[in-house]
């Protein structure tokens with residue numbers, strides 16, 4: 442009925458595929474064009490090409506290959522950021538998400554208590570760092586200055602999303618976390634939660650994970666559709682990124698560390 446909607450499987454021969462970095466392929470296609478190289482006249486012309494011209498061609502090819510490489514590096518290795526000092530830390534690895542990760546031993550899936558609070562504290566401990574102004578100048582951006590030098594206070598994008606998730610978790614248990622909060626502050630927190638919900642929606646669309654999710658029937662007599670996640674995702678090795686940030690963390694609660702307006 443809807444077979445025209447079926448997407449044909451095409452192995453990694455798509456030239457737009459970032460995984461297929463077969464640069465040799467781009468270069469050889471033109472060099473060994475069978476129609477051109479079997480032409481006797483062309484062979485004659487080629488034999489008269491001077492060494493200078495060959496040198497020029499090699500030079501052009503080098504520039505071409507370099508540009509192809511730069512293009513691929515730009516698209517494949519740094520797909521989501523416009524020049525961050527942490528760009529070089531980003532590595533991808535193949536990861537399965539755990540459908541039932543919220544059950545069992547995950548400290549983040551615990552109800553309020555020291556285990557949960559410590560887990561969040563640990564995850565966010567590298568939240569704030571300082572960078573040289575040059576990293577922001579290119580975007581005409583600036584930030585709060587550190588008192589002891591030219592450094593400007595920043596944080597990697599991933600931390601804002603994690604911070605928002607922590608907020609949502611606390612909101613889910615607001616009787617525990619905000620039981621003494623005045624009505625007015627609770628209202629303000631609710632607005633913050635709306636900000637976080639919207640931020641995470643936009644962040645998900647920004648990443649637009651295209652990994653395929655599958656389905657199976659579940660429940661009594663198989664009456665309910667359930668999603669399954671048997672296909673791995675390409676994920677940034679977040680441990681590397683967080684460790685990089687932790688090694689540069691600025692403790693903004695420390696007295697006198699920030700230059701005030």
Ligand SMILES: *[C@@H]1O[C@H](CO)[C@@H](O)[C@H](O)[C@H]1NC(C)=O
Pocket residue numbers: 579580581
């Ligand atoms: C930054 O500001 C300069 C001077 O006003 C302007 O020429 C440049 O286009 C701006 N760059 C960006 C990325 O906004």
Ligand SMILES: *[C@@H]1O[C@H](CO)[C@@H](O)[C@H](O)[C@H]1NC(C)=O
Pocket residue numbers: 661662
């Ligand atoms: C499941 O199937 C059995 C056997 O056909 C039937 O007796 C039962 O009522 C069904 N249960 C539900 C919830 O539909």
Ligand SMILES: *[C@@H]1O[C@H](CO)[C@@H](O)[C@H](O)[C@H]1NC(C)=O
Pocket residue numbers: 534535536677678679680681
């Ligand atoms: C992939 O990255 C995750 C998150 O940083 C890490 O826990 C895991 O060990 C990495 N796996 C491999 C094979 O490097």
Ligand SMILES: *[C@@H]1O[C@H](CO)[C@@H](O)[C@H](O)[C@H]1NC(C)=O
Pocket residue numbers: 692693694695696
């Ligand atoms: C940050 O500074 C505050 C105030 O000096 C201190 O209480 C806290 O332990 C520091 N945190 C870390 C992780 O060093």
